[in-house]
Amino acid sequence: MNLGINTFHVVDRYGLDEQGEYSPQNLARSVESIVREMDLRIIELFLDAGSQRPDLMGDGALRRLKELKEAENIRFSAHLPFKYLDLSSLNEGVRKLSMECCKRAIDFGEELDVDTYVVHLTGAEVRCLYADWSPSSPYVLNKLLEETIMNAHKSLEELTRYVDPRRLCVENLYPADFSDFECVVQELGTSVCFDVGHLLLHKKNPIAFLDDFADRIRVIHLHDVSMIPVESGKVVRIDHQTLGTGELDLSRFLKKLEGIQFDGYLILEPLNGSVGRKSLEVLRQHITKI
Numbered sequence: 128m129n130l131g132i133n134t135f136h137v138v139d140r141y142g143l144d145e146q147g148e149y150s151p152q153n154l155a156r157s158v159e160s161i162v163r164e165m166d167l168r169i170i171e172l173f174l175d176a177g178s179q180r181p182d183l184m185g186d187g188a189l190r191r192l193k194e195l196k197e198a199e200n201i202r203f204s205a206h207l208p209f210k211y212l213d214l215s216s217l218n219e220g221v222r223k224l225s226m227e228c229c230k231r232a233i234d235f236g237e238e239l240d241v242d243t244y245v246v247h248l249t250g251a252e253v254r255c256l257y258a259d260w261s262p263s264s265p266y267v268l269n270k271l272l273e274e275t276i277m278n279a280h281k282s283l284e285e286l287t288r289y290v291d292p293r294r295l296c297v298e299n300l301y302p303a304d305f306s307d308f309e310c311v312v313q314e315l316g317t318s319v320c321f322d323v324g325h326l327l328l329h330k331k332n333p334i335a336f337l338d339d340f341a342d343r344i345r346v347i348h349l350h351d352v353s354m355i356p357v358e359s360g361k362v363v364r365i366d367h368q369t370l371g372t373g374e375l376d377l378s379r380f381l382k383k384l385e386g387i388q389f390d391g392y393l394i395l396e397p398l399n400g401s402v403g404r405k406s407l408e409v410l411r412q413h414i415t416k417i
Contacts, residue, residue, distance in 0.1 A: 131169025132395040140210040142176035151182040155191040171204040178208040178228040184235040213250025214282035248279040257302040296320035301328040322348040324366030348396040370406040
């Protein structure tokens, strides 16, 4: 397996760093910090920010990232834009704009010889289709889901004409059920990004998912799901938590990866530096014991 991490220093779709500052070099600075502080050379670029701040993927940023890639022997994956976008939107204007943002990100990634692109097939619209509180008729919801899947297929098919489908890794999401969109992946011959935390939110078995899609998984997003206290004394299950603090049986999961001889990218996906550093320490300790 090839261990890496995402550019977690770029903390939101506006390209701000962890101190709330913006610079067109924030992606490059994140890469520099990961190499220097974590000694990792496989990095997943968070390209969502570039759809909001185009200069984050401008000539200056591209030039610096190319320099780092060559000097440090880095391999890049990339996460295509997804916030406020929706490749499966039933609003054709939103769907087309989402496609344009993804294509611009791919153009940027191709300049860096990005290996794989992680794709979210659905956005916020799909949430009501899986919600218990949805007031719509089940017949209406089923019809809307069918149309959503059709639009996801249309968008992904267009992307496969833009880049080799094997380099497009469709991510399992929450609350969308991956099984509803599996047909799109199978028909178009794309790869899969297995997000472990998202699957745990569905209360499904990560080992079973590996068995089902071992031949298609090229990228794994690794993070834990923990019970976190919120207001009014309530406790909720939250993903993107530090490895070893939640529901994931990390030792069993890593042994399974070794058993299937997984040779794709194992990408830590923290949302901040503290979780990233602690998760990397935990992961390295487990890997040495296998």
